[in-house]
Amino acid sequence: MERGYIALVLNAHLPFVRQPEYPRFLEERWLFEALSETYLPFLRVLRSLEADEIPVRITLVLSPTLTAMLADEVLRDRYVAWLDRQIELAERELERTARQPAFARLASIYSDLYTSARDDFTILYGGNVLTGFDYFYKKGRLEIMTSAATHAFLPLYRDVPEAVAAQVETAMISHRRHFGKVASGFWLPQLGWYPGMEEILKAYAVRYTVVATRGALLGKPVPKYGSYSPVTCPNGLAVFIRDARATEAVWSEQTGYPADPVYRDFYRDIGFDLPLDYISPWLEDGGRGFTGFKYWAVTGRTEEKRPYDPEAASARAAEHAKKFLDGRAEQIRKAAAYMDRPPLVVCPYDAELLGHGWFEGPQWLEALFREGKDRQEFRFVSLGEYLKLQPENPVSVPEFSSWGSGGYAAVWLDGSNDWIYRHSYKMLDRMMELAERFPNETGLKERVLNQAARETLLVMCSDWALLIRAGKAGIFARRQVEDAVSNFQHIYEMLCANTVGTEWITRLEKRNNLFPGINYRMFRRKRS
Amino acid sequence: MNIEKLSGLSDEALLNLADKLGIIVPVGLERSFLVEALQEALAEDSEEREGSLDASERVEETKYSGAESDILDASLDSGWCSDSRYNETMVRLLVRDTAWAFAFWDVNDEERAQLRAGEPGSGFQGFFLRVMEEGSDPPRNADHFDIPVEESDLQWYINLPQPDRRYRIDLCCRISGKTRVLARSNPVQTPRGSLAEDASVMDRNTVELLSLSGFGDLDIPPGEERHPSRILAGSEVEE
Numbered sequence: 001m002e003r004g005y006i007a008l009v010l011n012a013h014l015p016f017v018r019q020p021e022y023p024r025f026l027e028e029r030w031l032f033e034a035l036s037e038t039y040l041p042f043l044r045v046l047r048s049l050e051a052d053e054i055p056v057r058i059t060l061v062l063s064p065t066l067t068a069m070l071a072d073e074v075l076r077d078r079y080v081a082w083l084d085r086q087i088e089l090a091e092r093e094l095e096r097t098a099r100q101p102a103f104a105r106l107a108s109i110y111s112d113l114y115t116s117a118r119d120d121f122t123i124l125y126g127g128n129v130l131t132g133f134d135y136f137y138k139k140g141r142l143e144i145m146t147s148a149a150t151h152a153f154l155p156l157y158r159d160v161p162e163a164v165a166a167q168v169e170t171a172m173i174s175h176r177r178h179f180g181k182v183a184s185g186f187w188l189p190q191l192g193w194y195p196g197m198e199e200i201l202k203a204y205a206v207r208y209t210v211v212a213t214r215g216a217l218l219g220k221p222v223p224k225y226g227s228y229s230p231v232t233c234p235n236g237l238a239v240f241i242r243d244a245r246a247t248e249a250v251w252s253e254q255t256g257y258p259a260d261p262v263y264r265d266f267y268r269d270i271g272f273d274l275p276l277d278y279i280s281p282w283l284e285d286g287g288r289g290f291t292g293f294k295y296w297a298v299t300g301r302t303e304e305k306r307p308y309d310p311e312a313a314s315a316r317a318a319e320h321a322k323k324f325l326d327g328r329a330e331q332i333r334k335a336a337a338y339m340d341r342p343p344l345v346v347c348p349y350d351a352e353l354l355g356h357g358w359f360e361g362p363q364w365l366e367a368l369f370r371e372g373k374d375r376q377e378f379r380f381v382s383l384g385e386y387l388k389l390q391p392e393n394p395v396s397v398p399e400f401s402s403w404g405s406g407g408y409a410a411v412w413l414d415g416s417n418d419w420i421y422r423h424s425y426k427m428l429d430r431m432m433e434l435a436e437r438f439p440n441e442t443g444l445k446e447r448v449l450n451q452a453a454r455e456t457l458l459v460m461c462s463d464w465a466l467l468i469r470a471g472k473a474g475i476f477a478r479r480q481v482e483d484a485v486s487n488f489q490h491i492y493e494m495l496c497a498n499t500v501g502t503e504w505i506t507r508l509e510k511r512n513n514l515f516p517g518i519n520y521r522m523f524r525r526k527r528s
Numbered sequence: 529m530n531i532e533k534l535s536g537l538s539d540e541a542l543l544n545l546a547d548k549l550g551i552i553v554p555v556g557l558e559r560s561f562l563v564e565a566l567q568e569a570l571a572e573d574s575e576e577r578e579g580s581l582d583a584s585e586r587v588e589e590t591k592y593s594g595a596e597s598d599i600l601d602a603s604l605d606s607g608w609c610s611d612s613r614y615n616e617t618m619v620r621l622l623v624r625d626t627a628w629a630f631a632f633w634d635v636n637d638e639e640r641a642q643l644r645a646g647e648p649g650s651g652f653q654g655f656f657l658r659v660m661e662e663g664s665d666p667p668r669n670a671d672h673f674d675i676p677v678e679e680s681d682l683q684w685y686i687n688l689p690q691p692d693r694r695y696r697i698d699l700c701c702r703i704s705g706k707t708r709v710l711a712r713s714n715p716v717q718t719p720r721g722s723l724a725e726d727a728s729v730m731d732r733n734t735v736e737l738l739s740l741s742g743f744g745d746l747d748i749p750p751g752e753e754r755h756p757s758r759i760l761a762g763s764e765v766e767e
Contacts, residue, residue: 244742
């Protein structure tokens with residue numbers, strides 16, 4: 001028996017940013033950058049480890065909005081076109097930096113990055129990167145969890161169980177549609193949990209979820225093993241607990257690995273440094289912005305950055321992997337002294353941190369498994385696998401909590417974004433009313449009602465509240481809310497007037513085309 | 529970037545923006561000073577927002593590269609949604625953390641007009657929110673406090689006295705000295721702010737494991753948290 005377990009959980013999520021009516025759209029870049037720097041490199045790491053027969057166990061969250069975008073043909077084509085532009089910029093950069101060896105080799109790294117992304121995406125995965133995830137899912141190297149349909153912060157909707165259930169049901173259907181099986185795990189967006197959530201999750205056959213350390217430790221009763229074991233709710237739902245130390249190691253702004261001076265600086269980008277007449281063809285709005293080409297190291301809290309040294313950064317990523325494992329092994333050793341079972345350390349991170357935010361993240365990830373394979377103190381497990389090894393866990397119900405600032409709902413409910421809820425609650429009220437009034441519709445009317453359900457889910461997206469609060473892309477986020485409110489209002493009025501604008505609804509279905517199997521009846525009032 | 533945009537705005541737009549940002553503009557203030565004050569206020573706002581983000585939110589933020597600060601643009605155009613309403617009488621309560629809840633409400637225009645018409649000589653004396661603790665044992669229905677609100681108010685953050693308690697609010701108005709309940713909110717539960725059990729009687733191994741779980745860094749009081757203020761008994765609903 002192992003002395004302990006480490007469960008690495010990566011949450012891959014982006015909000016629905018598809019804007020087919022525009023030829024190019026700034027926010028679609030978020031997806032393209034994540035594909036190039038995180039998702040495809042992540043799959044490359046898995047292939048490399050598989051080739052060397054190194055055991056891997058990772059629990060990966062693929063949110064339904066991200067899955068929908070990865071499966072979308074318009075976005076697939078646009079991604080290839082975007083890659084072509086990036087490759088063209090790389091060629092220009094190779095020419096421009098030809099006499100500056102320190103930068104020319106960096107331009108060459110970007111040339112390789114985008115060329116291999118294009119090859120992987122078009123040749124290896126035939127434009128559908130989900131097949132890559134599915135391959136490792138079937139092999140058992142990845143365990144894929146789903147998450148709320150549109151990444152809603154669920155505690156703010158706890159008084160409308162129909163809304164929470166609709167987020168869960170849509171997610172479960174989306175997962176089955178893309179991967180052919182029922183998701184065992186459900187990731188709570190922003191780790192937003194409230195007591196009572198377990199009843200809804202269990203009703204959809206979810207076996208486990210993950211909560212923030214605070215919520216778990218404040219649970220009732222106090223969890224016997226702290227965060228070193230999941231707890232089981234009285235109804236049988238297993239709840240894993242995020243480990244605070246492992247979080248700090250990676251996420252701390254001061255001491256977290258990505259802040260190391262040797263690593264590539266995320267914010268310094270040639271889109272801000274080079275003359276506008278040279279760089280503007282690769283910028284979306286004609287103004288300054290990120291291009292993805294970054295030549296400088298973090299260096300420190302200074303504007304005087306040092307040129308990025310990829311070899312030194314790779315070596316540091318390997319050091320950090322070893323340090324991470326040493327730290328977890330030490331935790332396991334200490335916790336084991338007070339436990340009658342092997343301790344578990346659950347390490348959840350945003351997947352996009354690895355590669356996109358922290359350029360060397362994929363190298364760190366690979367080094368974790370290469371370094372970890374010979375360690376005797378622990379073994380990597382997925383969350384579902386852990387439950388098979390240890391099905392009996394202490395009973396407790398975690399308290400309302402999240403991983404946001406302050407530990408509760410303050411990020412998604414403050415003076416900048418609180419206006420959203422008047423509209424989202426009204427839409428929910430009306431959606432439930434429509435589902436009651438029209439329980440058995442077919443044909444065009446059913447399509448209209450299903451689109452109303454999509455718009456209702458879209459308005460609940462927690463990313464919009466976060467962006468509005470951050471004051472970055474806040475106008476874009478606000479417009480997403482406004483569009484959903486306005487689309488729903490129009491549908492509601494059409495249904496009340498019993499006149500359906502076929503052309504308009506068809507256009508809207510094509511634009512907001514996520515969740516093709518959606519069933520508006522899920523919004524029917526729950527009867528106890 | 530902000531200075532260029534601000535300089536291009538009309539005087540009226542600058543004054544509107546100053547109003548939104550809560551800047552008091554003395555009569556006759558020179559335009560250049562106003563632009564400077566606005567720029568400072570926007571920079572402060574931006575810093576405040578940056579500072580309020582924790583590490584996980586910053587990671588989220590890096591996902592959205594290309595997303596430059598648009599606080600100025602958002603201030604100039606706050607959109608149609610943030611002020612719109614549904615002309616219905618309702619009130620809803622959302623819990624934000626152990627001490628705060630967000631209430632939003634509305635009163636139907638027709639009902640509002642009827643209330644204002646009131647009874648001759650006395651009539652409508654304003655709206656208020658009545659905050660009540662629910663589920664106490666023994667029941668303390670009389671326990672409540674009132675928050676007067678302006679007629680134009682449609683939302684409010686309410687400081688709730690106790691964690692781990694159940695509250696609801698009534699949207700009320702006072703007419704001729706009598707209280708009328710216009711709408712009742714959903715009940716909400718404030719989260720527990722301290723351990724569910726007394727740490728001094730807890731199993732020693734569990735105490736050690738809580739410590740190893742980082743309990744000490746979470747700012748959680750080890751025992752039951754007591755809030756100094758309690759709901760004061762007020763007048764009963766006279767409806």
